[in-house]
Amino acid sequence: MNNFFKNLSHFALVLCLFFIFATTGLAEVKVGVISSQTSSLAILGQRQINAAILAAEEWNEKGGINGTKIRLIIEDSADKTTTAVTALDRVLGKNVCAILGPIYSFQLFAMFPEVKKEKIPMLSTSGTRKLTQMDNRWYFRTYPHDGITKRAYTLYAVEELKSKKPALMSVTTEYGKSGHEIITNILKAKGIAPVAETWHEKADKDMTGQLMRVKRSDPDIIISQAHPSDTAIILKQQRDLGINVPHMASSAASMPSVHKLVGEAMEGVYVETVTLPNFDPDPNIRAWTKKYIEKFKKKPDSFALLYYDTANFLFEAIKSVGPDRTKIRDWLETTRYKGLAGQYKFDQEHNGAFFAIIVQYHIKDGKAVPELKKKYDFTPN
Amino acid sequence: MIQEIVAGFSMGCIYALAGFGFVLVYNAVGAVNFAHGELVMFGGYFGYAFSTHLGIPLWLAFATSLLAMAILGILFNQVAYLPIRNRPVSTVIIASIGMSILLRNSALAIWGPDPLKLNSFLGDGAINIGGIVFLRHQLLIFAVTAFVFTGQSLFFSRTAIGRKLQATAQDQEAAKLMGIKVTRMINLTFILAALLATIAGFLVAPLWFLDPEVGLAIIVKAFIAIVIGGFGSIPGLVVGGIFLGLTEVLVASHLTSEYKDVISFFILITVLMVMPQGFFGEKIAEKV
Amino acid sequence: MGFEKKNIIIAVIICGAAMILPIFFRDSRYYMNILNFSGIFIILTYSLNLIHGYLGLISIGHAGFFAIGAYITAGLTMGTTLNFFPSLLIASTAAALAGILLGFPATRIGGHYFVLITLAFGEIVRLIILNWKEVTNGTNGLNNIPPPSLGSWIFASRFSYYYLVLFFILVTMLLTLSLRRSKYGRSMLSLKASELAATVMGVNPLTTKLINFGMAGLFAGLAGGLYASYIGSISPEAFSVDLSIEVLVMTLVGGSGTLLGPIIGTTFLVVLKEWLRFLREYYMILYGAGIVFVMIFMPYGIMGLVKRVSSQLKS
Numbered sequence: 001m002n003n004f005f006k007n008l009s010h011f012a013l014v015l016c017l018f019f020i021f022a023t024t025g026l027a028e029v030k031v032g033v034i035s036s037q038t039s040s041l042a043i044l045g046q047r048q049i050n051a052a053i054l055a056a057e058e059w060n061e062k063g064g065i066n067g068t069k070i071r072l073i074i075e076d077s078a079d080k081t082t083t084a085v086t087a088l089d090r091v092l093g094k095n096v097c098a099i100l101g102p103i104y105s106f107q108l109f110a111m112f113p114e115v116k117k118e119k120i121p122m123l124s125t126s127g128t129r130k131l132t133q134m135d136n137r138w139y140f141r142t143y144p145h146d147g148i149t150k151r152a153y154t155l156y157a158v159e160e161l162k163s164k165k166p167a168l169m170s171v172t173t174e175y176g177k178s179g180h181e182i183i184t185n186i187l188k189a190k191g192i193a194p195v196a197e198t199w200h201e202k203a204d205k206d207m208t209g210q211l212m213r214v215k216r217s218d219p220d221i222i223i224s225q226a227h228p229s230d231t232a233i234i235l236k237q238q239r240d241l242g243i244n245v246p247h248m249a250s251s252a253a254s255m256p257s258v259h260k261l262v263g264e265a266m267e268g269v270y271v272e273t274v275t276l277p278n279f280d281p282d283p284n285i286r287a288w289t290k291k292y293i294e295k296f297k298k299k300p301d302s303f304a305l306l307y308y309d310t311a312n313f314l315f316e317a318i319k320s321v322g323p324d325r326t327k328i329r330d331w332l333e334t335t336r337y338k339g340l341a342g343q344y345k346f347d348q349e350h351n352g353a354f355f356a357i358i359v360q361y362h363i364k365d366g367k368a369v370p371e372l373k374k375k376y377d378f379t380p381n
Numbered sequence: 382m383i384q385e386i387v388a389g390f391s392m393g394c395i396y397a398l399a400g401f402g403f404v405l406v407y408n409a410v411g412a413v414n415f416a417h418g419e420l421v422m423f424g425g426y427f428g429y430a431f432s433t434h435l436g437i438p439l440w441l442a443f444a445t446s447l448l449a450m451a452i453l454g455i456l457f458n459q460v461a462y463l464p465i466r467n468r469p470v471s472t473v474i475i476a477s478i479g480m481s482i483l484l485r486n487s488a489l490a491i492w493g494p495d496p497l498k499l500n501s502f503l504g505d506g507a508i509n510i511g512g513i514v515f516l517r518h519q520l521l522i523f524a525v526t527a528f529v530f531t532g533q534s535l536f537f538s539r540t541a542i543g544r545k546l547q548a549t550a551q552d553q554e555a556a557k558l559m560g561i562k563v564t565r566m567i568n569l570t571f572i573l574a575a576l577l578a579t580i581a582g583f584l585v586a587p588l589w590f591l592d593p594e595v596g597l598a599i600i601v602k603a604f605i606a607i608v609i610g611g612f613g614s615i616p617g618l619v620v621g622g623i624f625l626g627l628t629e630v631l632v633a634s635h636l637t638s639e640y641k642d643v644i645s646f647f648i649l650i651t652v653l654m655v656m657p658q659g660f661f662g663e664k665i666a667e668k669v
Numbered sequence: 670m671g672f673e674k675k676n677i678i679i680a681v682i683i684c685g686a687a688m689i690l691p692i693f694f695r696d697s698r699y700y701m702n703i704l705n706f707s708g709i710f711i712i713l714t715y716s717l718n719l720i721h722g723y724l725g726l727i728s729i730g731h732a733g734f735f736a737i738g739a740y741i742t743a744g745l746t747m748g749t750t751l752n753f754f755p756s757l758l759i760a761s762t763a764a765a766l767a768g769i770l771l772g773f774p775a776t777r778i779g780g781h782y783f784v785l786i787t788l789a790f791g792e793i794v795r796l797i798i799l800n801w802k803e804v805t806n807g808t809n810g811l812n813n814i815p816p817p818s819l820g821s822w823i824f825a826s827r828f829s830y831y832y833l834v835l836f837f838i839l840v841t842m843l844l845t846l847s848l849r850r851s852k853y854g855r856s857m858l859s860l861k862a863s864e865l866a867a868t869v870m871g872v873n874p875l876t877t878k879l880i881n882f883g884m885a886g887l888f889a890g891l892a893g894g895l896y897a898s899y900i901g902s903i904s905p906e907a908f909s910v911d912l913s914i915e916v917l918v919m920t921l922v923g924g925s926g927t928l929l930g931p932i933i934g935t936t937f938l939v940v941l942k943e944w945l946r947f948l949r950e951y952y953m954i955l956y957g958a959g960i961v962f963v964m965i966f967m968p969y970g971i972m973g974l975v976k977r978v979s980s981q982l983k984s
Contacts, residue, residue, distance in 0.1 A: 038486065038953050040594045042494035076946065081900060081907050082706055086943060089699035109812045110902040114698075130809050172639070172799055174808035174904075199639040199800075203598050205589040208388035209633025209641075229496045229590060240507055241384065241514050257495035261590050263505065298493070413781075461961055468968040471727065475921045478914060479960030486953035601788070601910070608785040643796045646789040653782055654774065 028071040029064065029323050031056070031314065032091035032099035034111075039079035040203075043228055043257075044103055047304040048125070049074055050296045052100055055311035065319045077102045081110040088114055097323035098314055100124065103303065105131055105174050112136050121329045123314060125306045128178055132349035140332055142310040142344055142352045143303075144274055144378075146175075149251065150182040150225075152356035152376040153272035157221050157248050158190055160358075160374065161270075167196040167219035167245075169210060169234060171226045179225045179250070195219050202227050207237050215243050225250040232261040239265035246270065254359070256299045259368040266361045266368040274356055275302040275341040279370050285340050302341070306353070309339030347380055354379040383513050385630045391519040393606070393626030394526040395588070397619045398581040400603030401529065402574030408613055409550040409570040411470065412462060415477035418600030419484035420457070420575055424450050424582025425591050426488055429499045439502055447579050454575025458568055466567075481596065489593040499586035522584050529580070530619055546570060609652060611662025620660050625649070684839075691831045701827035707939045708834035709896050714919045714931035715841045716888035719848075719881055721917075722926025723857040726775060727784050729913045730791030734886050736798060736908035737764045738893025740805060743814045743903060753817030753898055761890040768886020772879045791913050799905040810904025817898050830899055837895060838932075841888055846928060853880050922963050924972025933971045 033052045036045025056070045064070055073094045075087035084107035091099060092114070098121045101108060105128035115122050115138050125143035132141050157163045168183060170176040180197075187194060196217035198210035211234070214222060222245050224234055231252040238247060247269050252258060254273040259266055277289045277300050288308070292300045314328070316337065321327035337344045344352045355377045359370035403417040414420075427449045431442035461480045465472055503517035537543040548556045549566040557563050589595055602625065610621025628648050632641045653659070694700035713735055720726050741760035745751045751759075767790075774786050798805045805811070817824045817833060824830050848854045856877040859867040868874055897903050915938070923934020941959055945952035967974040 037949065038489060040494070040592070042489065043496075043592075046494060074949075076949075076952075079906070080911075081902065081904070085900065086699065086702055086706070089702050090946070093697065093699050106808070106810060106902075106904040106906050109810060109904070110900055112812075113901050128809075134812065172808070177802070177808045198633075199641070200633075201642065203594065205598065206388060206392050206630065207633075208385055209630040209635075212385055212634045229592060232496065232590060240516055242507075242509070257497075261496055261498045263498075298495075461965075464965045465968055468964075471721065471921055471925065472964050472968040474727070475918055476961050476964035478918055479957045479962075479964065481957070482960065483954055483957030486951075486957060490951060490954065597910075605785060605788075608781055612781045639800050640796065643793050643800075646793050650774075650786060650789050653786065657782055659782070 027068055029068050029318055030071050030073055030094055030096040031311075031318075032088075032094070032096040033072050033074045034077050034084065034087045034091060034099060035074075035102045036078055036104075037074075037076040041079045041102075041104060044301070044303050045077070047296075047298065047301055048100075048103070048307040050292070050298075051300065051304040051308040052311045054292060054295060055308050055315065059315055065315055066322075070315065077104075077107055079104075081107055084108075085110055085114070092118055092120070096120070097318065097325055098122070098328055100307065100311055100314065108139070109134070112139065115139065120325050121314075121332065123310050123332075125303055125310060128174055129182070130178070132351050137350070138329060140346060140350045140352060142313065143306055144353045144356050145351055146179050146182050148354055148376075148378055149272050149274065149356045150179050151186060151378070152374075153223070153248055153250075153270070153358060154183050154186045155376075156270070156272075156358045156374060157223060158187070158192065161221060161246065161248075163221040164192060165195045165218070165220045166192065167198075167214040167217055167222050168194045169198045169200070169207075169214065169222060169224040169226070171202050171230055172199050173202050173227070175227070175250075176225045183223065183225075200226070200230060202230055204230060205233060207234050208241070210234075211238055211241055211243060214245075215241070219245055221246045221248055223248045226252060228252045228255055228258050232258045235262045235265045235269060248272070251302065253361075254370070255301050259361075262368075264363055267363045268360065270358060270360050270373070271370070272356060272358055273302055274353070275305050276357070276359065276370055277302060277305045277341075282340075288340055305341050306339075309337075309341055309344065312339060313337045313344060343379060345379065385634050386627065387513060387515060387519065389627035389630040390623055391516075391522050391588075391626070392630065393623030394522045394619075395581070395585050395622070396602050396606040396625055397622035398522075398526055398529065398577070398584060399599050400607050400618050400622065401533075401581070401615070402577040403600075403603060404607060404613060404615060404618055405577070406570055406574045409546065410462070410466065410567055412466075412473045413470070413477065414462075414574075415474060415600060416457070416461075416481035416484055416596075417574070417578065418598070418603065419481050419488070419596035420450070420453070420578040421581045421585060421599050422488065422591065422593075422596040423453060423484065424575075424579035425499050425586030425595075426492060426497075426582075427579070428583050428586065429492070429497050429591055432500065433497075439500060443502075443579075443583060446583070447576055450575040450579040451572050454571045454578075455568065457575070458571040462571070463564075463567075481600075485593050485596055488596075492591070492593070494593065496590040496592040498590055499583065501587035502583075518584075518587050525580065525584060526619070529577070530615065533615065542569075546573075605649060609649060609659050611659030614659070614661035617659055617661030624652075624660075687835055688832075691828055695828055698827060701831065703939060703943055705827055705830055705834055705899060707936045708831065708838055709892050709899065710916070710919065710939065711838055711931050711935045712834075712841050712892035712895070713889055713916055714923065714935045715845055716885040716892070717916050717920045718923075718925060718927075718931050719845065719885040719888070721920055722930075723849075723854070723861060724775075724878060724881055725861045727917065728787040729784060729910060729917060730771070730787030730789070730794075731889055731916045732908040732910065732912040733791040733794035734764045734767060734889030735893040735896070735912065736794050736905075737767055738890030739897035739903050739908070740798060740811070740893075741890075742894030743811045743897040744804075746815050746898065747811065747813075753815075753894075754819070757817075757891065757894040760894045761887045764890020764893065765883045765887040768882040768884070768889075769879050771886070772882030775878055775882065787913075788910065791908075791910060795905055795908050798908065805905075808904060810902060811897075812902045814897050814901045814903070816901070824898075834895060834899075837891060841891070842928065844884065844888075848880075848884065849928075853877055857881055918960055922960065922967075922970055924970025924975075927970070927972040927976075930970055930972040937971065 035048045036042045056072050060069050073091050075090050077084040077087045088111050101122045101124035103126050123140040127146045129146045170180040196214050249271050251273040253271040317328045317331045321331050342355045346352045357375050358373045360373050361368045361370050399421050406414050427446035428442050431445050432439050461476050501518040503521050507514050507516045537547045545561050553563050606622035606625045610617030628645050632644050738760045741763050742756045745756035824833050856872040919934045919938050924930035
């Protein structure tokens with residue numbers, strides 16, 4: 001009889017241990033990832049999702065966060081506000097503790113009310129200035145905003161390249177328009193007025209009209225802001241039309257896919273960007289880039305690198321304070337983080353990154369190679 | 382000014398070439414194929430896939446693309462047109478929209494979202510004549526457009542097969558009575574449209590680059606060119622395309638380009654209000 | 670008489686179901702969202718349903734009316750002391766006027782030419798919104814649009830919004846129904862069948878078409894206003910040709926010219942798109958295939974199939 005009870009209690013103990021083991025195995029840290037898997041915005045969106053996956057896998061290989069695995073809940077926000085909002089719903093429905101969000105401000109604006117209501121931290125690598133002026137304490141921007149990147153390249157054009165007669169070519173999206181405003185304000189403060197200003201739609205395929213207008217105004221530099229496809233077309237057509245004016249392009253011009261399209265016309269082009277993962281001499285960044293290419297068979301861009309830093313910053317937060325939304329927010333507000341691309345520290349508005357670089361490209365052996373011209377760091381102390 | 386005109390002409394020829402297959406299908410079977418832009422795009426994508434991934438010379442890639450596109454054309458016909466050929470026009474249009482979405486997202490899945498480059502047969506160079514820059518590729522576009530459009534009128538009026546296609550397009554019932562195998566003619570029309578789309582794709586891609594959204598941009602422009610020129614008219618297509626191309630470029634160059642597309646649209650609407658049938662279209666039955 | 674009574678019973682049952690439906694989904698913000706978006710797009714589809722179903726015309730510019738309704742409603746509720754309901758009324762009227770404006774060229778030209786005009790219209794509206802920063806705030810869009818309120822009651826939750834949308838769907842349906850039974854409705858159908866014959870019989874094509882377009886504009890503007898106040902944040906990207914094409918597909922998948930078509934077509938497509946999300950990157954491919962499939966097997970839309978089946982059952 002005693003034996004029987006002894007066996008039973010052993011069995012019960014093992015059963016208990018089994019359940020405890022099983023449920024800790026089932027417990028996961030859930031983090032939402034909302035970005036564009038489809039639509040024309042997938043050029044940037046897919047790379048960011050990949051970066052988040054890479055970060056999570058690295059943590060999970062080492063056992064996760066404090067022993068619990070990370071599970072990313074990935075949803076496609078495509079290119080509409082409605083898809084972004086329903087993606088947010090789906091992610092929230094899985095009880096995530098924080099969200100890595102999409103780049104595009106028009107989607108973020110629509111998501112803000114729900115994010116505030118749900119009191120969940122959301123981070124993204126977006127440049128649009130207004131995002132951190134919406135009185136949303138739950139949104140964190142881990143990317144230098146337009147004011148910083150555009151300031152860097154306008155200052156470079158005026159101070160280093162001594163431009164007095166710039167021509168501006170801008171795209172009509174949020175990116176182009178808010179940038180245009182910032183640039184013209186900085187120029188005005190320096191007493192300079194652009195000699196020509198042209199606009200184009202993101203999907204436009206011919207810039208001859210705009211370029212001829214620019215040519216007629218006899219500028220000493222062309223400052224452009226555009227997305228990947230249109231940047232490529234502008235640079236190539238400028239070269240084709242024989243317009244020999246220095247060109248200062250926005251960060252899309254640092255993407256390897258754009259270089260493949262532009263070819264020889266990249267020679268001499270200045271580009272503002274935040275980082276250059278494919279060229280940075282820093283051994284950690286080189287290792288990261290190599291790993292990214294091996295895993296995803298695609299070259300990363302600076303948005304991917306910063307998203308990776310963002311994911312890690314978030315995972316560190318969860319490691320310190322657990323998957324508690326308010327505690328994560330508080331921790332993020334008060335902590336400095338050193339990522340691969342640079343230092344992150346959030347100011348009052350929740351802007352977290354303040355660095356930018358200007359590079360110039362040269363063609364070497366048929367490839368576009370960047371030369372670092374100047375680093376700008378506007379990080380407040 | 383002249384530089385802009387060159388660009389406008391070149392753009393216009395692209396619109397005309399892209400729209401040609403569309404007009405053929407419409408004339409033959411009365412079907413509006415909204416996915417035609419994606420077919421042009423696939424022509425370019427196949428070219429990219431064969432020349433870049435298989436590393437074969439461009440002319441061979443072109444030949445293989447023609448074959449691949451002919452097959453795609455047949456599949457398209459079998460899946461999305463033949464089953465609904467006797468249905469109302471709207472049904473066919475919606476089915477073609479469905480195909481457009483399907484093809485666009487297939488391209489995204491296969492080749493990814495990054496814009497890709499297809500090389501031109503004549504390379505990237507340019508020629509300078511009296512201060513005006515002509516891209517060698519643009520010269521190719523002019524040549525091909527001239528060839529295709531003069532060729533097609535000879536084809537349809539002088540060759541036996543061309544005349545049969547023409548007859549089927551004009552009156553299917555009468556054609557059948559004359560012993561023409563109508564279904565075969567329809568198949569042939571779709572194949573022809575696919576081949577033309579391949580040519581258009583190889584000409585568009587080096588300038589516009591390839592990304593999954595290009596198809597939509599192409600069909601919208603081609604559609605505008607077709608309507609302005611006169612729906613169903615082939616000379617009209619060329620005139621309409623060039624008119625559209627010139628309007629876009631000249632407006633962008635000389636007027637405040639922030640609203641350039643608005644202005645272009647207004648010009649188009651005005652043309653239509655004045656000439657509702659387009660430049661070369663058949664007069665619409667008088668409304669009483 | 671029996672026919673009428675049966676229809677009324679069915680209508681009451683459907684209404685009742687619609688009224689209690691959200692109670693099951695109350696706790697899921699995701700499903701409530703799908704219901705509300707469907708509802709708003711249903712009203713937009715009724716708009717195109719009028720133009721295509723009764724006049725046989727295709728429009729790919731409906732995003733334009735939608736945008737007018739959205740921006741005017743948002744602008745008035747944010748910038749003036751006007752409440753949601755009067756703002757919505759003004760916005761819908763503006764959209765109706767735009768509709769009538771679009772109706773004029775429709776009387777002179779038809780078919781493909783008209784399609785182009787609608788494309789131009791939709792794009793012009795979008796481009797003006799995009800570039801007229803002073804008024805529309807351009808690409809930053811209008812944010813923090815206040816939700817509708819009635820007296821002291823605010824439609825802040827998705828649950829309450831559902832009923833607001835449902836109310837307007839019913840209004841839209843009743844208007845469509847009464848139009849169809851009215852003299853103008855009959856005129857429209859006769860015009861569609863044969864313009865020449867109808868005109869000979871005394872139908873004034875201009876007035877009839879303008880009424881149709883005006884109402885279509887009204888519905889679309891209504892949907893736009895509801896959309897703006899629901900999502901709280903609007904910008905030009907939402908009002909592109911893509912949207913117009915989606916509405917066209919919804920109209921035809923449901924069954925053009927029918928009373929229930931818009932409801933069925935819209936709901937089907939909205940739900941399909943969301944349901945397919947589990948396929949990750951490939952879901953849009955199947956969405957496209959789904960549309961082709963429906964058109965092959967249900968060329969007159971889902972309602973078309975329903976009608977065919979029910980008439981076959983009767984005989």
